[in-house]
Amino acid sequence: MPRLSDSERQELLPALDGWAMVEGRDAITKRFVFEDFSQAFGWMTRVALAAEAMNHHPEWSNTYNRVEVTLATHDAKGLTRRDVELAQRMDQMAAGLTKR
Numbered sequence: 001m002p003r004l005s006d007s008e009r010q011e012l013l014p015a016l017d018g019w020a021m022v023e024g025r026d027a028i029t030k031r032f033v034f035e036d037f038s039q040a041f042g043w044m045t046r047v048a049l050a051a052e053a054m055n056h057h058p059e060w061s062n063t064y065n066r067v068e069v070t071l072a073t074h075d076a077k078g079l080t081r082r083d084v085e086l087a088q089r090m091d092q093m094a095a096g097l098t099k100r
């Protein structure tokens with residue numbers, strides 16, 4: 001899977017909701033904030049199953065109701081369409097659950 005081209009980046013990345021480039025790395029990041037730990041970890045569990053089915057896995061950490069996510073394609077050493085797809089899946093699965 002090739003890294004995103006410049007034109008793909010210009011088209012795809014601004015369309016993502018709340019995702020930002022990581023400083024000094026070809027990766028995207030977002031903080032998800034849920035009502036409580038149960039909501040956060042339930043979402044992580046559902047995302048984990050979707051990610052495994054996609055064979056594309058997030059870098060993430062959880063503190064109570066917050067989940068910090070970074071997406072990159074390790075094999076490509078940067079962003080690919082798989083990262084955009086996983087970001088969109090994560091956003092869809094978090095719809096209606098996040099506080100801000």
Ligand SMILES: C[C@H](O)[C@H](O)[C@H]1CNC2=NC(N)=NC(=O)C2=N1
Binds near residue numbers: 057058074075076
């Ligand atoms: C062997 C296995 O298919 C690869 O290591 C997959 C697994 N999940 C992955 N996830 C991510 N984010 N990037 C990868 O390059 C990647 N590669």
